[in-house]
Structures are given as C-alpha cells and as structure tokens.
Amino acid sequence: MSQKDRKSRWYFGGLASVGAAIVTHPLDLIKVTMQTQQGKLSVVQLVPSIIREQGVVALYSGISASMLRQMTYSTTRFGAYEVGKSYINTDTFTGKVLLAGFSGFAGGIIGTPADMVNVRMQNDVKLPRDQRRNYKHAFDGLIKVYRQEGFAKLFSGATTATTRGILMTIGQIAFYDETKKHLLATAYFQDNLVTHFTASLVAGAIATTLTQPLDVLKTRSMNAKPGEYKGLWDIVKHVGQLGPLGFFKGYVPAFVRLGPHTILTFVFLEQLRMNFGYTSSS
Structure with a gap:
C-alpha cells in the first residue's frame, strides 16, 4: 500500500497540533503579551525584558493550557473536518470552505475555556507580581475561574473565539487542502515534505491575515478583569x-x-497520515 493512499485518523490533527x-x-x-498591552513596546524590547526579569523559562508560561487548548480546539476542528469528508463533497473549494467553517465553529466553542486560561497564564509574565493570577497549570486555572468568577466566565470571548476559529480553520485546513491539490496537479510536486511545507506556508499566511483583528479582540476579552469592558463593542472602541x-497589533x-x-x-x-493512517478498505 502506497503512503500517499493513506488517510488521516480523526485524532491525528490534535496530536500534530x-x-x-x-x-x-x-x-x-x-503575541499575546503584545496584544494585551496598550503601549507600544516592540518585540525587540519585550523579549529581553521578560528574560531579564523572569528567566528563559517564562517564555513557556502557560504551556499546559496551550497543550490543553490544542487537545480540545484542534482535535475538534481537525476531527470534524476528517469525519465530515464522508458527508460533504470536498472535491470543490466551496465544499472545503463550508466543512472547514463548521469544524472551526465547533472547535472554537469547545476550546474557549482552555484558550482563556492559556491567554491569562501567558499574560502573567508582564504583570506585577501582586497582580498575577498565578495558575499552577491549566486545570488549576479552569477550577479557579469557575469558583471565583462563575461558569459563564469560562466562555468569555466565545463569540470572537468561535468566529476566529471559523476563519482560522478555513485559512488553514481549506486553503491547505486546496493549495496542496493544485500543487500535486502540476508536474513539479509530489506528495512529500516539499509540497506539505509549501502548502502549509501559504495556509499560514492566509490564516494570519484573516484572523488577526478577531484574535486581538478575543485576547483582550479573555484577559479582561471583571467589569473592565461593557461588551464586545466596548473592546472594539478601546x-x-x-x-x-x-x-x-502583534501581526508580525x-x-x-x-x-x-x-x-x-x-x-x-x-507524517502521521503516511505512516499510521488507514485506507478505505482497512
């Protein structure tokens, strides 16, 4: 059986993410630290400041929440896309966009709690010590938010996170599939690392451009203190x-x-698909 004939299992996207x-x-x-500051501190100024004050390990603040986010958000959207191929015709670009949009919507909702904790844990590095939330890990953050701020707060920013999830999944998965399809239709590309790299680079650029405004609003909403903003429109005006x-902000x-x-x-x-995937007959 040829590697290129193998298909991805529904959970491969989550593992890869x-x-x-x-x-x-x-x-x-x-990126999160730049988006939540109201000033104009550049990347060149920000990174040395974090390392100087808190050490290199501070750059991995919130890694547990980041991994939990991928296990919920990305597993859902990649999984829904893979499963959805059996029900929606993805031979057309329109079909890819529709399926990716639905998958991103589902992933955005399910991944919001972990995403919010991820934003807060990452933002702690730029706050004074007495203002930090100091979550020990992702689950500690989820429990504290639930106990101190209520269940609804776990889904703070869900509107922008879900809309962003839709655009992100369209930009990444739909455009990756479509770009890969066109590359393989030429005589210059085969189903290998060069093609995967090229198609994903295009997808990454498109996804960043589509989602950046919503990403800024989502980050502000999730990191806001109770009562800081009246609603989404208040964040937009701010x-x-x-x-x-x-x-x-933070586009670069x-x-x-x-x-x-x-x-x-x-x-x-x-690589997971080509080495551990399945065929329709298996």
Whole structure:
C-alpha cells in the first residue's frame, strides 16, 4: 500500500497540533503579551525584558493550557473536518470552505475555556507580581475561574473565539487542502515534505491575515478583569483608539508564530497520515 493512499485518523490533527504548540509556544506568548498591552513596546524590547526579569523559562508560561487548548480546539476542528469528508463533497473549494467553517465553529466553542486560561497564564509574565493570577497549570486555572468568577466566565470571548476559529480553520485546513491539490496537479510536486511545507506556508499566511483583528479582540476579552469592558463593542472602541493598525497589533509575531505552527502541524499530520493512517478498505 502506497503512503500517499493513506488517510488521516480523526485524532491525528490534535496530536500534530500539540506537537507544533510545544515548539512555537514562546512565539504565541509574545503575541499575546503584545496584544494585551496598550503601549507600544516592540518585540525587540519585550523579549529581553521578560528574560531579564523572569528567566528563559517564562517564555513557556502557560504551556499546559496551550497543550490543553490544542487537545480540545484542534482535535475538534481537525476531527470534524476528517469525519465530515464522508458527508460533504470536498472535491470543490466551496465544499472545503463550508466543512472547514463548521469544524472551526465547533472547535472554537469547545476550546474557549482552555484558550482563556492559556491567554491569562501567558499574560502573567508582564504583570506585577501582586497582580498575577498565578495558575499552577491549566486545570488549576479552569477550577479557579469557575469558583471565583462563575461558569459563564469560562466562555468569555466565545463569540470572537468561535468566529476566529471559523476563519482560522478555513485559512488553514481549506486553503491547505486546496493549495496542496493544485500543487500535486502540476508536474513539479509530489506528495512529500516539499509540497506539505509549501502548502502549509501559504495556509499560514492566509490564516494570519484573516484572523488577526478577531484574535486581538478575543485576547483582550479573555484577559479582561471583571467589569473592565461593557461588551464586545466596548473592546472594539478601546482598541480603535490606537487606530486601524491597532486591530493588527502583534501581526508580525502572530505570523512568525502561526506560520511555523501551521507548517509544523501539517508536516506532523502528513507524517502521521503516511505512516499510521488507514485506507478505505482497512
């Protein structure tokens, strides 16, 4: 049986995303820290400041929440996409977009609690010690939020997280599949690492551009103190004070993080598929 004929199992996307998150977590932390500051501290200023004050290990603050987020959010969206192929025609780009949008919607809802704790744990590195939440790990954060702020707070930012999940999944999965399809239709590409890298790089760039404004709003909402904002529109107005580019704050570290994360996710996913996948007959 040829490796290229193998199909992914529904949970391969979650495993691949966890692996990618472990590698790219410091980049995600820098992105979150930049998005939650109202000032204009650059990446060049921010990274040395964090390392100088708290050490290199601070760059992995919230890694447990990041992994839990991938296990919930990404496992759901990749799994729903794989399973959905049996019910929706993904031979067309429209079919891919529809299925990816639905998968992202489901993943966004399920992944919101872990995503919120992830944002808070990462943002702790830039707060004064007396203002830090100091969650020991992801589950400690979930329990404390539930006990101190109520169940509803676990889904704070769900609207923007879900919308972002839809756009992210369309940008990543639908565009990856479509780009890979067109590359393989030429005489220059085969189902190998070069093709996987090229298609995922394109997908990463598209996904970053589609999701950045919502990512900024989601991060602000999840990290907000009780009563800090009246609602989503209040956050929009607050970010808008920085001008249109305020909605793309942290774009460079977002792409620097999401590009490698997308590439690693699909490279890992394709390796899992080619080595441990299945055929329709198995």
